[in-house]
Amino acid sequence: MSANADRPPVIAPGYTPATVTDKISAVVLNKTPRWWYVGFAISFLAAQLLFITIAKLLVLTVGIWGINIPVAWGIDIVNFVWWIGIGHAGTLISAILLLLRQTWRTSINRFAEAMTLFAVAAAAQFVLFHTGRQWLAVYWLFPYPNTMGVWPQFRSPLMWDVFAVSTYATISALFWFVGLIPDLATLRDRSKHWFGKITYGMLAMGWRGSARHWHNYETASLLLAGLATPLVVSVHTVVSFDFAVGIIPGWHATIFPPYFVAGAIYSGFAMVMTLAIPLRKVFGLEDFITMRHLQNMAKIMLATGLIVAYGYGIELFMAWYSGNTFEQYMIHNRILGPYGWIWLLLLLCNVLTPQFLWLKKVRNSVLGLFFISIIVNIGMWLERFVIIVTSLHRDFLPSSWGMYTPTRWDWSFFVGTLGLFFSLMFLFIRFLPVISIFEMRGITTGHDFEEQAGEVKP
Amino acid sequence: MSQIFNRSTNAIARLSIWGAVFILGGVGWAASILNRSAYNTNQGVTVKQPVPFGHEHHVAGLGIDCRYCHSFVEKSASAGIPPTATCINCHKLIWSDSPMLEPVRESFRTGKPLNWRKVYDLPDFVYFDHSIHVAKGVGCVSCHGRVDKMRLTAQFPSLQMEWCIACHRNPEKFLRPKDRIFDLTWAAADQETLGRDLAKQNHLRSTVALTNCSTCHR
Numbered sequence: 001m002s003a004n005a006d007r008p009p010v011i012a013p014g015y016t017p018a019t020v021t022d023k024i025s026a027v028v029l030n031k032t033p034r035w036w037y038v039g040f041a042i043s044f045l046a047a048q049l050l051f052i053t054i055a056k057l058l059v060l061t062v063g064i065w066g067i068n069i070p071v072a073w074g075i076d077i078v079n080f081v082w083w084i085g086i087g088h089a090g091t092l093i094s095a096i097l098l099l100l101r102q103t104w105r106t107s108i109n110r111f112a113e114a115m116t117l118f119a120v121a122a123a124a125q126f127v128l129f130h131t132g133r134q135w136l137a138v139y140w141l142f143p144y145p146n147t148m149g150v151w152p153q154f155r156s157p158l159m160w161d162v163f164a165v166s167t168y169a170t171i172s173a174l175f176w177f178v179g180l181i182p183d184l185a186t187l188r189d190r191s192k193h194w195f196g197k198i199t200y201g202m203l204a205m206g207w208r209g210s211a212r213h214w215h216n217y218e219t220a221s222l223l224l225a226g227l228a229t230p231l232v233v234s235v236h237t238v239v240s241f242d243f244a245v246g247i248i249p250g251w252h253a254t255i256f257p258p259y260f261v262a263g264a265i266y267s268g269f270a271m272v273m274t275l276a277i278p279l280r281k282v283f284g285l286e287d288f289i290t291m292r293h294l295q296n297m298a299k300i301m302l303a304t305g306l307i308v309a310y311g312y313g314i315e316l317f318m319a320w321y322s323g324n325t326f327e328q329y330m331i332h333n334r335i336l337g338p339y340g341w342i343w344l345l346l347l348l349c350n351v352l353t354p355q356f357l358w359l360k361k362v363r364n365s366v367l368g369l370f371f372i373s374i375i376v377n378i379g380m381w382l383e384r385f386v387i388i389v390t391s392l393h394r395d396f397l398p399s400s401w402g403m404y405t406p407t408r409w410d411w412s413f414f415v416g417t418l419g420l421f422f423s424l425m426f427l428f429i430r431f432l433p434v435i436s437i438f439e440m441r442g443i444t445t446g447h448d449f450e451e452q453a454g455e456v457k458p
Numbered sequence: 459m460s461q462i463f464n465r466s467t468n469a470i471a472r473l474s475i476w477g478a479v480f481i482l483g484g485v486g487w488a489a490s491i492l493n494r495s496a497y498n499t500n501q502g503v504t505v506k507q508p509v510p511f512g513h514e515h516h517v518a519g520l521g522i523d524c525r526y527c528h529s530f531v532e533k534s535a536s537a538g539i540p541p542t543a544t545c546i547n548c549h550k551l552i553w554s555d556s557p558m559l560e561p562v563r564e565s566f567r568t569g570k571p572l573n574w575r576k577v578y579d580l581p582d583f584v585y586f587d588h589s590i591h592v593a594k595g596v597g598c599v600s601c602h603g604r605v606d607k608m609r610l611t612a613q614f615p616s617l618q619m620e621w622c623i624a625c626h627r628n629p630e631k632f633l634r635p636k637d638r639i640f641d642l643t644w645a646a647a648d649q650e651t652l653g654r655d656l657a658k659q660n661h662l663r664s665t666v667a668l669t670n671c672s673t674c675h676r
Contacts, residue, residue, distance in 0.1 A: 147493055149620030188462070201462045205471065 010104045012287035017441035024437045043422035050416025062132045064409040071392045071404035076130040078384040083123035089268025090116025095228035106439040107288045113176040118424040120169045122417040157241035164238035175224045182438045236264040249330035250391030259311035266304035267380035273373035298363045305354035339390045349379025504610040505575045518606040535587040542566045585676045595633040599642045626668040630657045
């Protein structure tokens with residue numbers, strides 16, 4: 001690959017399988033650093049906000065939020081779409097880049113997959129708790145032979161959404177866990193404490209690194225990659241159907257599926273970047289998560305960001321081209337209406353900011369990439385707000401127009417899910433290897449990892 | 459590397475995978491059984507009443523028509539619980555000093571109604587109207603069972619929505635001629651043909667209309 005000659009390497013030179021294993025497993029097996037306690041405490045405190053809000057919500061139901069008629073979907077759904085979208089980078093990295101044999105994925109796939117799982121867990125809170133009567137949500141969401149003799153409406157995209165998201169969660173969890181097994185065996189063998197030995201031992205499911213084990217592992221991960229690949233596209237397509245099938249101007253558009261999928265990958269890579277940059281710093285993993293990774297992710301962000309910008313452009317164009325009064329008013333209201341400033345902010349975050357990624361200098365600046373990734377995360381949240389709230393608050397009949405203001409409980413729920421996400425993330429980076437050890441061993445010398453994965457010590 | 463686990467843990471690991479499937483399946487099965495049991499639905503459960511009124515005696519023994527007491531059943535949503543005066547019509551002459559009937563006489567003396575307890579307690583979000591069911595040809599027995607055999611009145615069906623909707627989907631299986639509505643023992647010779655004819659004759663609405671949410675949940 002001569003084109004790659006001038007690019008930074010995927011892994012810093014001079015590493016052998018043994019030093020890679022030492023370095024990554026040390027993160028888990030060494031003493032807990034002080035900053036971890038601080039970070040986890042803050043996240044866990046924020047997670048308590050989630051539980052307080054849920055308790056309040058169970059007693060008083062969704063009236064504590066700012067939703068109303070016409071804006072029956074507020075930032076609860078904004079947050080749901082935002083979290084689900086973030087998860088997509090993990091699946092893309094672990095499935096599609098695996099099938100395309102992109103070796104640079106190796107150092108980021110493990111925690112990107114973890115990020116996917118935790119983002120889906122955060123998104124699930126909104127799905128479950130926005131239903132209002134959560135104890136009835138079982139039969140609203142899942143088709144099971146209930147005593148009412150009726151099934152949920154299978155023609156509704158909301159029903160498809162339940163399947164899309166639950167399949168997504170299941171496959172992501174399986175993929176993540178199967179990929180962890182060889183590394184869990186490494187941790188089992190290196191753990192000094194009996195508790196660590198037993199816990200990692202149970203999770204490693206008897207992995208001994210035999211040829212048969214590796215064969216099973218390879219088959220399983222290839223099958224799961226095959227199953228997960230369509231999910232990268234399908235999950236957010238179905239999420240976009242939640243809107244596109246509705247007839248509200250601003251929702252009822254055929255561009256939605258590709259536009260949503262691109263947005264999801266865009267926000268997902270932004271989140272991977274937001275997490276990877278501090279992570280490599282605090283654990284000293286700059287040799288494994290190199291500038292090459294950050295640059296590659298920056299390029300993906302730029303590409304998907306342009307697709308998203310194209311989506312915004314098409315929405316404007318279609319409003320004019322359709323000649324439809326309501327579509328035209330929707331765009332007019334989006335730009336000049338009471339929420340117009342959010343639309344403007346969205347353009348600044350999502351369209352203008354990523355343009356800096358054209359510059360090599362910016363792609364080489366860790367700090368610059370970190371800030372851009374955070375701005376894109378904010379921008380993608382604003383995008384969902386614009387789509388959901390500004391479309392709903394003024395539809396066809398001026399007599400049914402209204403305004404929406406999130407209450408403090410709307411915000412506390414959102415901050416709470418951030419707390420949940422980061423708490424899980426902190427637990428993950430402390431107790432599991434953040435980078436796939438056995439796959440990194442594979443790229444140290446350029447051989448396939450099967451040949452040198454003999455973790456079994458006599 | 460020392461051996462952490464005994465060989466037997468392999469068997470336990472395999473067992474736990476199967477066990478998880480069976481335990482989850484078992485919990486689901488138990489929940490569905492419990493949900494449909496009388497413990498949850500009160501199906502077949504008698505309710506304690508101020509006076510132990512026996513339908514068997516009054517209907518089968520004496521041959522009183524349903525409408526003698528439940529007099530609005532053809533005209534209103536409620537079939538009607540008879541006022542104490544209806545009881546007294548007969549009981550001023552027969553069993554007029556039975557101690558069991560003292561609450562009835564007391565109610566008549568004071569004008570304070572008897573506190574009959576509901577046996578068929580539908581949820582408040584269900585709209586139900588007796589008159590339309592009678593008018594379209596649904597007999598008493600279809601929902602209330604053989605009350606002529608009930609010494610104390612019990613809830614005959616489960617009253618779960620699957621029970622309601624089974625008839626709303628296929629009403630022709632239960633329709634009967636006008637003059638057989640209050641007949642608890644009658645059964646059609648050929649229900650299939652009769653039901654189809656009656657559905658047409660009584661202008662039953664389509665299954666789509668009958669199973670529309672707002673038909674019962676208004």
